[in-house]
Amino acid sequence: MKIKESKKKHQNRIVISVLVFTFIIYNYFVYSSGTENLAPKLSKEAISGQILWQENNCWTCHQLYGLGGYLGPDLTNIMSNPVKGENYVKGFINSGVKSMPKFNFTEKEKNQIVAFLRAVDKTGYFPDYQANLQPNGWVEINYKSANSTNYQPKK
Amino acid sequence: MHNVAPSSKNKFSIQFILLSLFALILGSFFGILAGFQYIIPDFLKELLPFTKMRPFHDSTVISWIILAATGSIYFVLANIEGLTIHSSKLTKIHFYLFLLLGLIIYISIGSGYMGGREYVTFMPILIIPILFGWILFGYNYFKTVLNQVKNWPVYYWMWGTGIVFMIFHLAEAHFWFSYYFRENFVRDLTVQWKSYGSFVGSWNQLVYGLSIYIMAKIKKDDNVGRGKLPFFFYFLGLTNLMFGWAHHTYIIPTQPWIRYVAYGISMTEWIILGYMIYSWKKSLSEEKKEANTLAYRFLMAADLWIFINLILALLISIPIINFFSHGTHITVAHSMGTTIGINTTILLAALFYIASRIDIHFKDNLKQLLSGFYIFNSSLMVFFGALIAAGLKKSEWMYFSKNIPFAEMKINLANNYYVFLIAGIVMFIGILMLTTPLIKVFIKAYNTAVKA
Numbered sequence: 001m002k003i004k005e006s007k008k009k010h011q012n013r014i015v016i017s018v019l020v021f022t023f024i025i026y027n028y029f030v031y032s033s034g035t036e037n038l039a040p041k042l043s044k045e046a047i048s049g050q051i052l053w054q055e056n057n058c059w060t061c062h063q064l065y066g067l068g069g070y071l072g073p074d075l076t077n078i079m080s081n082p083v084k085g086e087n088y089v090k091g092f093i094n095s096g097v098k099s100m101p102k103f104n105f106t107e108k109e110k111n112q113i114v115a116f117l118r119a120v121d122k123t124g125y126f127p128d129y130q131a132n133l134q135p136n137g138w139v140e141i142n143y144k145s146a147n148s149t150n151y152q153p154k155k
Numbered sequence: 156m157h158n159v160a161p162s163s164k165n166k167f168s169i170q171f172i173l174l175s176l177f178a179l180i181l182g183s184f185f186g187i188l189a190g191f192q193y194i195i196p197d198f199l200k201e202l203l204p205f206t207k208m209r210p211f212h213d214s215t216v217i218s219w220i221i222l223a224a225t226g227s228i229y230f231v232l233a234n235i236e237g238l239t240i241h242s243s244k245l246t247k248i249h250f251y252l253f254l255l256l257g258l259i260i261y262i263s264i265g266s267g268y269m270g271g272r273e274y275v276t277f278m279p280i281l282i283i284p285i286l287f288g289w290i291l292f293g294y295n296y297f298k299t300v301l302n303q304v305k306n307w308p309v310y311y312w313m314w315g316t317g318i319v320f321m322i323f324h325l326a327e328a329h330f331w332f333s334y335y336f337r338e339n340f341v342r343d344l345t346v347q348w349k350s351y352g353s354f355v356g357s358w359n360q361l362v363y364g365l366s367i368y369i370m371a372k373i374k375k376d377d378n379v380g381r382g383k384l385p386f387f388f389y390f391l392g393l394t395n396l397m398f399g400w401a402h403h404t405y406i407i408p409t410q411p412w413i414r415y416v417a418y419g420i421s422m423t424e425w426i427i428l429g430y431m432i433y434s435w436k437k438s439l440s441e442e443k444k445e446a447n448t449l450a451y452r453f454l455m456a457a458d459l460w461i462f463i464n465l466i467l468a469l470l471i472s473i474p475i476i477n478f479f480s481h482g483t484h485i486t487v488a489h490s491m492g493t494t495i496g497i498n499t500t501i502l503l504a505a506l507f508y509i510a511s512r513i514d515i516h517f518k519d520n521l522k523q524l525l526s527g528f529y530i531f532n533s534s535l536m537v538f539f540g541a542l543i544a545a546g547l548k549k550s551e552w553m554y555f556s557k558n559i560p561f562a563e564m565k566i567n568l569a570n571n572y573y574v575f576l577i578a579g580i581v582m583f584i585g586i587l588m589l590t591t592p593l594i595k596v597f598i599k600a601y602n603t604a605v606k607a
């Protein structure tokens with residue numbers, strides 16, 4: 001009985017060790033090549049904009065790549081949208097309309113938020129209206145080329 | 156089944172449990188107020204705008220899950236398993252540290268001095284004492300069980316795993332402190348959501364471990380937590396925790412292999428606990444079901460919610476369905492279904508089991524508790540349905556409509572929001588009916604423990 005228990009314990013340790021080892025390798029690739037992309041790195045101004053985005057909890061209502069809150073619209077591609085863009089964003093953020101709090105961003109801060117949203121826009125598309133939906137259930141998404149300002153209108 | 160006499164050794168576990176119950180009530184209340192803001196945009200806008208209300212709600216309900224699981228684990232180790240907790244002083248420090256952190260997080264959100272991200276909104280520096288608290292818990296847990304228990308049943312493995320991975324993934328959620336992650340937005344967002352998926356997987360290890368523990372105790376059969384099958388499912392759950400997070404990020408432009416791995420792995424997760432509860436239910440005698448009516452009913456309800464969420468999770472993990480459901484309220488239905496339907500239901504089962512061990516007269520409240528049970532579950536079903544319907548409408552707006560502005564789409568969702576809010580209020584009433592008798596039992600037990 002004791003030999004059986006000891007064997008089981010040993011087997012459990014082997015399985016956990018194999019899983020943890022695979023997990024370490026997997027994380028290495030997720031943190032490096034798995035998340036490499038063509039978009040330029042965030043500039044200092046864009047990172048300042050991202051800090052403002054976090055400090056003011058913009059994510060509670062807005063989404064980037066469909067991730068965030070649902071009270072406001074997704075802003076992934078707002079900068080490349082020909083009917084929205086920089087002036088629309090700058091005009092909106094201090095307006096305090098409907099549920100949106102009335103912020104008091106300075107011109108410099110507005111520029112930083114715009115720089116952040118512009119950097120996000122350069123990374124890809126959401127919604128990806130031109131994604132390739134395959135009959136086997138797989139979806140091939142579109143990647144943006146470096147510094148692309150392309151906008152995907154609804155089909 | 157003998158009663159557990161409250162003594163000084165269960166004082167801190169009861170404090171954790173009491174704090175968790177207050178967090179459940181308060182967190183649900185914040186949820187209702189946030190629901191009002193969906194319908195009346197100006198509601199409390201000056202005092203508590205949605206940018207504060209949602210973090211209050213998220214932080215408080217996450218605290219409910221963490222504190223209830225922690226308190227229940229400490230309680231069963233010391234009082235039902237009869238183990239000597241390695242250091243009561245560390246348990247005390249753990250409790251007061253988390254209590255203090257809770258207050259600081261509230262001040263941080265209330266004053267608008269935050270800076271964190273979704274679900275971890277608080278001042279980012281607070282992650283250091285939070286991680287310290289988890290390390291204390293892990294140290295105390297492993298020192299307690301390694302020295303006193305040979306041949307661990309599966310739930311001991313699950314609790315240990317949950318604590319260790321919680322520490323790693325909470326830290327991972329803050330990798331954005333490093334410029335290496337931060338300056339690459341795709342990497343930053345992917346790692347952020349990887350950590351969220353996995354720390355939910357980590358607390359699931361704590362919660363599911365408790366459910367298997369209660370099943371074993373109700374059935375009075377230690378084999379529920381032993382043998383090849385429980386361990387097979389445990390390893391499958393662990394594989395999901397490690398590699399099955401990426402269905403949240405299918406649409407982020409990462410390399411395709413990340414999505415292939417996630418798609419393959421995420422198909423398996425929800426079978427795990429459902430199968431175990433199903434097999435347990437089949438083999439349980441009527442007499443044992445009767446003796447544990449409430450804990451049993453809650454585990455059965457969790458079983459139902461697992462199967463409902465299994466279907467939803469499987470569907471939204473298929474890339475082509477995920478493509479249309481992502482960024483809609485269907486994702487919210489999935490998270491509410493799992494945190495309320497599964498996590499909360501299992502944790503309430505654990506607390507009812509503990510309460511019935513502390514106080515044999517606890518069943519005197521059976522009528523109120525059963526009404527609360529039905530109100531809670533039926534309103535959750537309506538709440539869940541309203542979110543699915545809202546998600547379908549939003550998806551239709553996103554992909555199949557033209558020239559309808561966002562504001563108009565929101566107006567079209569108003570009926571769903573009304574149903575969602577009313578169901579939320581009724582659910583809150585159900586939660587009050589269930590938690591007030593529990594609070595009374597635990598306060599009484601705490602007072603006895605202090606005097607002992």
